Amino acid sequence: MGVRDRIPRMMARAASRAEAHAERERARTIIARWNAALAAGPDLPLWSPSLRGALVAGTPWLEVLCPACATIGTVDLRRIDRHPEAAVASLVLGLSCSRCGPAAPMPRLLGLHTMAPTSGR
Numbered sequence: 001m002g003v004r005d006r007i008p009r010m011m012a013r014a015a016s017r018a019e020a021h022a023e024r025e026r027a028r029t030i031i032a033r034w035n036a037a038l039a040a041g042p043d044l045p046l047w048s049p050s051l052r053g054a055l056v057a058g059t060p061w062l063e064v065l066c067p068a069c070a071t072i073g074t075v076d077l078r079r080i081d082r083h084p085e086a087a088v089a090s091l092v093l094g095l096s097c098s099r100c101g102p103a104a105p106m107p108r109l110l111g112l113h114t115m116a117p118t119s120g121r
């Protein structure tokens with residue numbers, strides 16, 4: 001390390017930051033499109049972002065609605081032990097409402113958020 005390699009190292013760090021920023025912006029675009037598709041209707045879109053995409057976008061909070069009792073819950077995706085490339089929508093089977101018991105209907109995914117709705121979204 002010395003003066004001769006300082007500029008290349010600075011350029012490499014800047015390129016790395018630029019790549020991370022670009023990836024985060026791509027992920028944010030994807031999450032925004034998915035949230036819009038969820039808001040457009042009751043049916044799940046034909047695609048779903050990955051858990052990694054949600055985390056890269058900075059939207060780790062998944063909001064879920066029980067259609068039977070209208071309870072809305074949130075899931076912190078950072079606490080989910082799944083492969084990072086697993087689809088967010090693949091979590092839906094494990095999110096059935098505990099209030100409604102074993103006959104609970106399939107929960108409806110409402111969207112991904114930067115903060116938990118209860119903490120002042």
Ligand SMILES: [Zn+2]
Pocket residue numbers: 066067068069070071097098099100104
């Ligand atoms: Zn319920």
